[in-house]
Amino acid sequence: MVMIGVSLSLLFTNKAVSMPVMLGLILLVGTVVNNSIMLIDFIIRARRDGKPRFEAIIDSVRIRFRPIMMTAMSQLAGMFPLATGMALGSERFAPLATAVIGGILTATLSTMIVVPVVYTLFDDLSQHKDPYLQYRKIVI
Secondary structure (H helix, E strand, O other): OHHHHHHHHHHHHOOOHHHHHHHHHHHHHHHHHHHHHHHHHHHHHHHOOOOOOHHHHHHHHHHHHHHHHHHHHHHHHHHHEEEEEEEOHHHHHHHHHHHHHHHHHHHHHHHHHHHHHHHHHHHHHOOOOOOHHHHHHOOO
16 A cells, blocks of 8 residues: 555656665555554454444544544654755655655555455455365375
8 A cells, every 4th residue: 555655656756766765665664554453453342342343343443533644644744844845955855755745645545445344354254164174184
């Protein structure tokens, strides 16, 4: 999810992949993974409390939406002066800021959609029982 936004932002601004862009990727991956883990944790807690899956997902997304958006907006606000060249010496780290802005925009919005969908798919797979499993022999 992050790579789509980073690639598009670097393409649109005509900036090359460099070491600061790689640092921005590390920052983005940490943030997006943390947001995803918190969202999944809220879903699991709600399911453990007895809520149905759909209701647990909706409630978790509703509860975590504001903190996730606050994190994204603070990163955008912090990187904007650097990306636009308003900061002193910003030409060196402008690709980092551009990568972070593009990546956080796409990843934050898709995290709220993709993570619940993937959770639902894995939950469906874990509920699936193979009727022929008892007839298979494991050979060691």
